[in-house]
Amino acid sequence: MSAIHEQAMNYVYQQVLQRLIGHFNRAERTALQLLIQRIVVAAGGMEQVGDYKVLVAHGGGEVSSYTLALLRAAQLSIAGRAPRTFQLRVATLRHSGMTQGTLDTLHRGYSQLFFHDDPRVELLMVENHQVLPFNHQRPASATGREVSQRNMLMMGHLSSGDVRATLCNETYLALGDFYQRVTAWDGGVHALVSGDCARKQGQLLAWLKKTAQAAGVQVPAGRPATLNGLFGRMDQWSDDIYRDLYGEHYVAKSDTSPGGHRHLAYIGIADLLDGIDRGCAPLLTEFMAYNPDPLGFHLSHPTFANPMLMAHLRGLQAESLRALDYEAGVEGFMLQAANYLRRRQVCEALITQTVSREGRAVSAQHAQRFFGLDEGQLICLLFSPFIHHGERLEGYLRQCHSGMLVALPELHKVLQGKPAAEMLQQWVTDASGLPLPLLQHLYRKRPMPGGPGSTARGCRQERSTPTADMALQLSGR
Incomplete structure (x- = not known):
């Protein structure tokens, strides 16, 4: 210089x-x-x-x-x-x-x-x-x-x-x-x-x-x-x-x-x-x-790290696992996050949109763009049907894929690593977004006790x- x-x-x-x-x-x-x-x-x-x-x-x-x-x-x-x-x-x-x-x-x-x-x-x-x-x-x-x-x-x-x-x-x-x-x-x-x-x-x-x-x-x-x-x-x-x-x-x-x-x-x-x-x-x-x-994802607050996507998951959880409307799950989360969103100066219009049908589509696109997951794979994740020898698999099929109930015994064989139809192997992979070897690994695993970070109180x-x-x-x- x-x-x-x-x-x-x-x-x-x-x-x-x-x-x-x-x-x-x-x-x-x-x-x-x-x-x-x-x-x-x-x-x-x-x-x-x-x-x-x-x-x-x-x-x-x-x-x-x-x-x-x-x-x-x-x-x-x-x-x-x-x-x-x-x-x-x-x-x-x-x-x-x-x-x-x-x-x-x-x-x-x-x-x-x-x-x-x-x-x-x-x-x-x-x-x-x-x-x-x-x-x-x-x-x-x-x-x-x-x-x-x-x-x-x-x-x-x-x-x-x-x-x-x-x-x-x-x-x-x-x-x-x-x-x-x-x-x-x-x-x-x-x-x-x-x-x-x-x-x-x-x-x-x-x-x-x-x-x-x-x-x-x-x-x-x-x-x-x-x-x-x-x-x-x-x-x-x-x-x-x-x-x-x-x-x-x-x-x-x-x-x-x-x-x-x-x-x-x-x-x-x-x-x-x-x-x-x-x-x-x-x-x-x-x-x-x-x-x-x-x-965006914010490291500083794990409870609301990605509020829009978290609200989407809570909506899917309410709709699929709790027999409530999608909107009820989203509104419940947004009520919890209200003070945090105000501090971050998130506009009211965006908060209102999140609860709407348009907001659901935007959140689904967000999940697809950043994580490569469609709504069906997110719902599968929320059910976690494969862990602990597939103890939740029947409930998941009954709620989300009733036409596959007839194949329940064969799906267990797929997850146990036994010979099974290639079509069923492909189905569990498509439904979950995970390759078959990892699904078979999950089948043998117990869930994490309590779920890490399951409550805000736990951190405090x-x-x-x-x-x-x-x-x-x-x-x-």
């Missing part, structure tokens, strides 16, 4: 900083100064800050978007008063529920913060266990989508059609692998910066722990001494859960890259965001042009466990 070009770029960065700070109120300016102080202290002083690299995990939510804007302001502020500033790595986990709207929001925010041409910033995406440069226009991996679909179906069947476990577990179980990869990749980072409060971190860890326990995984009583150790434990739980889920059909993923910095620091800033109404803050709504996709009760306390310790609160 020539001296003239460097001077021109520095001028551009100072313009970005001025525009950024122009959207700060007094509380946000104070938060910025405290964040700068924390980063400089963690780096070992202003002389060392140029060699310091921090990571923020960005999923498109308002907390991570806000955190990212503060970090950019901190990075550019330090650059204006010191020869060098810290390096910033921004990483996104691309999962099956991530919409194009969410990817566009990420890209728009990065452009507003002038990230794309700044050598001090890395923009990464992890998809199907691969670390890739961020590209909001890259099509979703076909292989990754197939794996996600299979995981979702297997988890859904073994949790007896638990809606939250079906939609959330596959994404939550990927977090340990995600953090290990993005903290170790290409020399690693020194610190993780997060705006999530300790309560939400505790809920996530409790969710993972509960899922592991439901799968019969041994959960150690002690706490990892480091953040790296915590991510390693999360990844191990995930592997153990999938090993139990698939049995002899389990395929190990590629190892995460070893190395990186041994003692990953944690810089929590949730306390700096207390009292700031992020949803209405000009920093997000005006400068970052933040516009969350109401159809877990906050006092050693695992949740570990999150409090790591966040320094």
